[in-house]
Amino acid sequence: MKRGPVVTPLPVLLVGTYDEDGTPNLMNVAWGGQCSEKHVALNIGHVRKTRDNIERTHEFTVSFATADTVVPADYVGIVSGLKVKDKVARAGLHAQKAQTVNAPVFDELPLTLECRLDEIVETKTEEIRITGEIVGMSADESILTEDGKVDLAKLRPIMFDSAQNKYRVIGDIVGDAFKDGLKLK
Amino acid sequence: MKRGPVVTPLPVLLVGTYDEDGTPNLMNVAWGGQCSEKHVALNIGHVRKTRDNIERTHEFTVSFATADTVVPADYVGIVSGLKVKDKVARAGLHAQKAQTVNAPVFDELPLTLECRLDEIVETKTEEIRITGEIVGMSADESILTEDGKVDLAKLRPIMFDSAQNKYRVIGDIVGDAFKDGLKLK
Numbered sequence: 486m487k488r489g490p491v492v493t494p495l496p497v498l499l500v501g502t503y504d505e506d507g508t509p510n511l512m513n514v515a516w517g518g519q520c521s522e523k524h525v526a527l528n529i530g531h532v533r534k535t536r537d538n539i540e541r542t543h544e545f546t547v548s549f550a551t552a553d554t555v556v557p558a559d560y561v562g563i564v565s566g567l568k569v570k571d572k573v574a575r576a577g578l579h580a581q582k583a584q585t586v587n588a589p590v591f592d593e594l595p596l597t598l599e600c601r602l603d604e605i606v607e608t609k610t611e612e613i614r615i616t617g618e619i620v621g622m623s624a625d626e627s628i629l630t631e632d633g634k635v636d637l638a639k640l641r642p643i644m645f646d647s648a649q650n651k652y653r654v655i656g657d658i659v660g661d662a663f664k665d666g667l668k669l670k
Numbered sequence: 671m672k673r674g675p676v677v678t679p680l681p682v683l684l685v686g687t688y689d690e691d692g693t694p695n696l697m698n699v700a701w702g703g704q705c706s707e708k709h710v711a712l713n714i715g716h717v718r719k720t721r722d723n724i725e726r727t728h729e730f731t732v733s734f735a736t737a738d739t740v741v742p743a744d745y746v747g748i749v750s751g752l753k754v755k756d757k758v759a760r761a762g763l764h765a766q767k768a769q770t771v772n773a774p775v776f777d778e779l780p781l782t783l784e785c786r787l788d789e790i791v792e793t794k795t796e797e798i799r800i801t802g803e804i805v806g807m808s809a810d811e812s813i814l815t816e817d818g819k820v821d822l823a824k825l826r827p828i829m830f831d832s833a834q835n836k837y838r839v840i841g842d843i844v845g846d847a848f849k850d851g852l853k854l855k
Contacts, residue, residue, distance in 0.1 A: 490783050490807035492704040493734055493820075493827045494679045494840060518703040519677040520713045521795035528705045549678055552844045559851030575854055598675050609788070610706035622675035635678075635833040642678045643844060644829075648820040650848060655679055656841030659737045659828060663835060666744030669760055 494644035497550035497558055497652065500527060501580070501589040501597075502538035504566070509573045509580035509589035510534050513550070513562030515645045520616060525600060527615045528608070534566030536605070539615060543602040544586035547617075548594035552641040552654045557593070559652070585621030595625035596640055679829035682735035682743055682837065685712060686765070686774045686782075687723035689751070694758045694765035694774035695719050698735070698747030700830045705801060710785060712800045713793070719751030721790070724800060728787040729771035732802075733779035737826040737839045742778070744837070770806030780810035781825055 498514040512535045517527040525547055529535065539545050550558035557576035564572050573580060573591075580589035586599045600617030608614050628640040643652045683699040697720045702712040710732055714720060724730050735743030742761035749757050758765060758776075765774035771784045785802030793799050813825040828837045 490708075490804050492681060492683065492702075492710055492732065492783070493781070493822060493825070494681055494829050495704060496677060496679055498677065516704045516706060517677075519680060519701045520711070520799065521701060521793065521797050523675075524795055525677055526705070526711065547677070555845035556850045556853055559845065559847060559849070560854040561851070563848060563851045564855065577854070596678070598677070603794070608706065610709055612706050614705065619675050630834075637678060637831050637833065637838065640678070644679050644840065645847060646822050646843070647847075648822065649815075649843075650846065651843045652845035652847055652850075653822065654841040654844045655829065655831075656839040658831070658834075658836045659839045660740035660744065660837040661835065662744060662830060662832075662837055663748060664744070665741045665837075666746070666748045668741055669745040669762070670749065 491647045495647060497643050497645050498527065499548040499550055499558060499561065499594060500535055501546035501548060501591065502535050503542055503588060504534065504538060505541065508570060510538060510566040511561045511573050511578065512566070513558055523619050524603060525598065525617055525619060528612045529615065531613055536613060539602055540605065542587050544588045545600050545617060546583055546586065546588045546590055546597050547600060548591060548597040549640065549642045551595065552643055554593055555643060555652055583621065584623060590623055595628045596635060597623045599623065676832045680832060682828050682830050683712065684733040684735055684743060684746065684779060685720055686731035686733060686776065687720050688727055688773060689719065689723060690726065693755060695723060695751040696746045696758050696761070696763065697751065698743055708804045709788060710783065710802055710804060713797045714800065716798060721798060724787055725790065727772050729773045730785050730802060731768055731771065731773045731775055731782050732785060733776060733782040734825065734827045737828055739778055740828060740837055768806065769808060775808055780813045781820060782808045784808065
């Protein structure tokens with residue numbers, strides 16, 4: 486396989502930070518995810534604007550690429566904030582300061598985790614692992630159920646299909662968690 | 671939110687190990703994923719048969735729950751191998767030894783990463799993080815494209831929708847990675 490064996494599904498995490506002058510930055514991370522009930526892990530390369538920003542501000546956001554934001558999500562994964570200062574503006578995204586942390590949320594990205602840096606660790610594999618505590622969440626009302634839960638059918642998050650180099654949207658419900666398995670008990 | 675804010679999509683990783691007497695074991699992990707080009711990370715509780723097994727054998731497999739295996743995948747997440755010795759048999763799964771590691775692959779799970787333990791680290795959040803190097807991969811021919819790549823439309827991996835406590839299958843292609851974003855460049 487071209488890109489080597491990988492976990493599936495891979496998420497498309499959009500990590501928001503502020504540059505030293507307050508310019509919002511956003512990058513695209515597939516090697517990361519939930520690592521405890523209230524923590525996320527991001528594995529990225531050493532030389533990243535996002536790394537510099539998180540080391541300085543100790544805060545970041547994690548939003549989720551959606552079927553409606555494939556183009557800007559892919560763009561912020563191709564272009565580095567080290568080279569293109571206004572990448573967020575070029576992506577057509579509009580940033581606001583998050584409620585609980587000093588990092589941007591984006592009008593076009595309807596679900597965001599607001600995170601405080603836990604630690605940055607150099608890994609054996611020439612990446613760094615950034616872990617953060619989720620201290621807040623912001624969600625657009627348009628993606629919630631009537632009782633206020635996130636409705637993934639409305640959010641339509643995408644995942645990275647690395648075997649085919651495609652993005653795929655989340656699909657239909659096929660089972661009940663912590664319930665279907667009880668049939669075998 | 672009932673289960674707290676979470677990353678989406680969450681994978682449904684099925685981690686295979688051998689007990690001390692060679693009985694195959696399997697558990698269901700949502701807090702994990704790819705952490706470098708050839709490494710996976712699993713975050714699980716301290717008291718797990720899987721932890722004991724990996725500490726002893728230093729090897730494990732990671733398969734992916736599919737739309738066809740929702741019931742056994744959910745079952746192995748509900749029941750602990752510490753209490754139910756024959757959980758794999760009860761799940762209706764059939765184990766074979768993996769080609770490259772001393773851990774089981776399962777006839778019913780068509781895609782498996784074969785992993786060698788890198789390290790087990792106690793985290794601040796009362797879990798352990800197990801990282802492994804992917805040293806092999808096995809795939810059933812039925813899930814491959816004609817040119818030998820994994821076809822996720824054939825595999826139909828599922829993800830855990832924690833907001834609704836449902837499993838959802840992977841959906842349609844909605845974009846080209848490393849290509850759609852070039853429109854903005």
